[in-house]
Amino acid sequence: xxxxxxxxxxxxxxxxxxxxxxxxxxxxxxxxxxxxxxxxxxxxxxxxxxxxxxxxxxxxxxxxxxxxxxxxxxxxxxxxxxxxxxxxxxxxxxxxxxxxxxxxxxxxxxxxxxxxxxxxxxxxxxxxxxxxxxxxxxxxxxxxxxxxxxxxxxxxxxxxxxxxxxxxxxxxxxxxxxxxxxxxxxxxxxxxxxxxxxxxxxxxxxxxxxxxxxxxxxxxxxxxxxxxxxxxxxxxxxxxxxxxxxxxxxxxxxxxxxxxxxxxxxxxxxxxxxxxxxxxxxxxxxx
Numbered sequence: 001x002x003x004x005x006x007x008x009x010x011x012x013x014x015x016x017x018x019x020x021x022x023x024x025x026x027x028x029x030x031x032x033x034x035x036x037x038x039x040x041x042x043x044x045x046x047x048x049x050x051x052x053x054x055x056x057x058x059x060x061x062x063x064x065x066x067x068x069x070x071x072x073x074x075x076x077x078x079x080x081x082x083x084x085x086x087x088x089x090x091x092x093x094x095x096x097x098x099x100x101x102x103x104x105x106x107x108x109x110x111x112x113x114x115x116x117x118x119x120x121x122x123x124x125x126x127x128x129x130x131x132x133x134x135x136x137x138x139x140x141x142x143x144x145x146x147x148x149x150x151x152x153x154x155x156x157x158x159x160x161x162x163x164x165x166x167x168x169x170x171x172x173x174x175x176x177x178x179x180x181x182x183x184x185x186x187x188x189x190x191x192x193x194x195x196x197x198x199x200x201x202x203x204x205x206x207x208x209x210x211x212x213x214x215x216x217x218x219x220x221x222x223x224x225x226x227x228x229x230x231x232x233x234x235x236x237x238x239x240x241x242x243x244x245x246x247x248x249x250x251x252x253x254x255x256x257x258x259x260x261x262x263x264x265x266x267x268x269x270x271x272x273x274x275x276x277x278x279x280x281x282x283x284x285x286x287x
Contacts, residue, residue, distance in 0.1 A: 003051040005141060013073050015141035016049035016133035018042050040136040045084065047133040051142050053126055055100060056149065061121040064149040065183050065276045066092050068284040070129055071144035081131060081140035085111045088282040089130040094122030108284060114277045116284065118184035125149055131282070153187075155271040156180055160193075163253055164263035172261045173242050175250045181287070182272035185244035190251060192236045194265035198255040200233040237262050246275065 005016050019042045058064065070088055072081035086109040095103035103126075104119045127147050134140035156179055166174040178185075235256060242250040249270065255262050277287040 003049070005049040005051065008075075008141075011073075011075070013075065013141045013143050014049070014051055015075055016040075016043060016047065016139055038136045040139050043133050043136045043139055045132070045135070048087070048130050049133045049141055050128060050130045051145060052128045053145065053147060055098070056125045056127075056147065057098070058123050058125060058149055058151075061096060061123045062151045063118055063121045063184060063186060063273060064125070064151045065116060065118075065273045066125070066127065066284055067146075067148040067150060067276065067286070068127060068129070069144075069146040070131070070282045071142065071146075072131060072140060072282075073143045074134065075139040075141065077138075081134065083110070083282060084132050087130065087132050088278070090278065090282075090284060091128040091130075092116065092119065093126045093128075094119035095124045096122055098124055100124060100126055108278050110278050110280065110282060115287070116183055116276045118273065151273070153271045154180065154182070154274045155269065158266075158268040158270065161266050161268070162263065163251070163266060167263065172254075173250050173252050174263070175245075175248050176268065177248045178270055180270075181247045181275045183246065183275050185246070185249060185270060185272035187269075187271040188241050188244060188249045188251075189269040190239050190241070191267050192239065192253075192264045193267055195234045196237050196255060196262050196264055198233050198235050198257045199230050200257055201228055201230045233257075237264050239266070244272075 003014065005014050007014050018040045068090055073079070074081060089107055089109050091105055091107045093100060093103045093105040095101065104122070106117055106119065108114060108116055127145070129142065129145050131142065132140070158176065158178065161176060163174045163176070166176060237253045238256050240252045242252055244250070253262050253264060254260060275287045276284055279285050
């Protein structure tokens with residue numbers, strides 16, 4: 001545990017540190033006791049207090065979403081802290097290394113960036129919570145931070161979709177929307193439920209003469225010619241997963257024999273991590 005504040009064990013609260021030092025007491029305006037009116041002298045609307053968690057070992061590389069509960073209190077009172085529009089700011093770091101080197105991170109705030117986006121599969125995580133420190137007359141701090149990292153997925157089934165509905169006329173891909181919004185989609189299984197018409201081609205090649213012409217009289221051998229026969233076949237298309245988004249997946253459908261773009265009826269199973277975001281109270285919760 002680390003941060004920019006200090007722990008007041010009498011109140012069980014993590015409070016901001018003032019920048020005032022003993023050296024400041026010998027100069028104005030602190031040269032006399034009458035000028036010393038508050039323990040805090042340099043807190044303002046722009047100062048903050050920051051708490052950094054220990055490194056959390058998830059046990060193996062895993063794509064997760066964080067759930068964070070932030071508990072606050074005003075110094076010397078029972079009221080909870082008040083926040084400016086973009087606080088708390090909660091930073092989630094993830095790394096494959098135990099010392100957090102080469103970590104990826106995202107900072108979530110209440111207004112400008114409330115949604116969490118995936119950091120990919122990491123083993124080690126760390127959480128930093130930054131809140132407004134309050135003013136000199138009413139400093140505020142943290143009484144607790146609960147952190148849960150969750151790799152459990154949610155899922156949905158999409159049925160009776162005709163992919164031609166999503167043909168934009170200029171691309172060979174089809175982007176299918178999902179009902180739920182995800183932090184990250186990590187599995188899409190697509191099954192065609194209707195068939196398409198494709199072209200099947202069969203043919204023979206020309207083998208040529210099988211003995212040298214010098215050994216037989218001219219005209220006794222003739223060469224066969226190559227031929228190709230095409231026929232229409234009913235078949236299911238091949239489907240390729242191209243990409244995923246937080247609320248959609250993109251596929252490509254093509255005919256197995258000719259490779260031409262096509263469409264059909266499909267059903268799909270989608271799995272992913274739920275969307276989490278910071279709520280109005282400063283907690284990261286399922287959205």
